[in-house]
Amino acid sequence: MKDIAKKTGLSIATVSKHINGIRIRADNGIRIQGAIDELGYKVNEIARGLKTSRTMTIGVLIPSLVNIFSTSIVSAVERIFQQNGYSTFICDYSSDPALEESRFHFLLDKSVDGIIITPTAISSQSIAEAMRLEVPVVAIDQPLSGMDADTVLVDNMNASYQAVEHLIQARHRKIGIIHGPLSTHTAYERLKGYLRVHVDYRIPALPVYRKCGDYEMAGGYAQTKILMSESEPPTALFVTNYEMTLGAVIALNEMNVRIPDDLSFIGFDNLQMAMLVKPRLTIVVQPMAKIGEQAAALLLKRLKGDREDHPYIARLKTELIPGDSVRQICSYPARILQECLEKCLEKCFEEFLTTLWQGDIIRLRLND
Incomplete structure (x- = not known):
């Protein structure tokens, strides 16, 4: 640090502020960074941690590293913290409550400065322990x-409401849903939106059309097979996460169910996948990068000692991206349409015969 101060002509205190992430004049920062690069200076994080009681590390605890929702968020979180001089410990607890507790305490034992968690069943005692150690915690996806x-x-509730409303406005009345385990906040809220829109439009939400999956591809596959094997299958289906959406599409392909001719379909997340499927799927998209960025920004704010608005709850909006997988159906039953068609044809035929008959009379009069 003395060498950097000497090379830049600035004080050691100014150099120290820059290295520790404290804002200084922009031109001084450029000079210091140039000297750091030229001299090949590396921060000794262990020594800095001993002096500042900071390790410049963040723990990120997620239920699955193969889940596109989690990995997209992790990518955004890592980018923000890297820009701010932090390293991250990523822990996957495989949706196992016992492993979730174990990994959480592992992060505390590593003296991380803060934790971002997508919780499943973490105990209040563990969170209280983090607070006692003054380790701020930010939860994602579930309070x-x-x-x-x-x-x-x-x-989540409005995300589901808007998706199902889109199907109702296309005149569907037999609408199926495959939701996740109701022990999770997201699944409960998405089912709540499905039920509420049915109430608002005064349409019965039949239990037979509500299937509980596991937020995994196999669950979406199995529940779609069951749903489409009902004596009166739905005319539309809403699947409430990406993995189950993928499983549902595979099941429909195996059953030769055509989208949207036989079944209108709305999925969840992964716009790229939705564009690959033919026809292109209508899909609910979560702002996954924004979720990670917001969580990281909140944690950085707490690490700077700013607790003015604690606890802060951010609710981000989803977007319904229209595709070609929802068919507008007629509001009249096929039987009534058939009767109308038959009556129309009968009337047209009568008018045709009348015209012919009148023409014959005219010709007879002319001949006379």
Whole structure:
């Protein structure tokens, strides 16, 4: 640090501020960074941690690294923290509550400065322990039950409401849903939106059309097979996460169910996948990068000692991206349409015969 100060002609205190992420004049920062690059200076994180009680590390605890929702968020989180001089510990607890507790305490034992968690069943005692150690925690996707913690959520109820409303406006009345385990906040809210829109439009939400999956591809596959094997299958289906959407599409292909001719379909997340499927799927898209960015920004704010708005709850909006997988159906039953067609044909035929008959009379009169 002395060498950098000497090369730049600035004080050691100014150099120290820049290295520790404290804002200084922009021109001084450029001079210091240039000297750092030229001299090949590397920060000794262990020594800095001993001095500042900071390790410049963040723990990220997620239920699955193969889940596109989690990996997209992790990517955004890592980018933000890297820009701010932090390293990240990524822990996958495989949706196992016991492993979730174990990994959480592993991160505390590593003296991370803060934790971002997508919780499943983390105990309030564990969160309280983090707070006692002054380790700020930000929850993603699901609130921490009974705890005042910063949380970044998606407006899941309105996401589901808008998707099902889109199907209702296309005149569908037999609408199926495959939701996740109702022990999770997201699944509960998405089912709540499905039920509420049925109430608002005064349409019965029949239990036979509601299937509970596991947020995995196999669950979407199995529940779609069951749903489409009903004596009166739905005319439309809403699947509430990406993995189950993928499983549902595979099942429909195996059953030779054509989208949207036989079944209108709305999926969840992964716009790229939706564009690859033919026809292009209508899909609900979560702002996954924004979720990660918001969570990281909240944690950085707490690490700077700013707790003015704690606990802060952010609710981000989803977007319904229209595709070609929803068919507008006629509001009249086929039987009534058939009767109308038959009556129309009968009337047309009568008018045709009348015209012929009148023409014959005219010709007879002319001949006379």
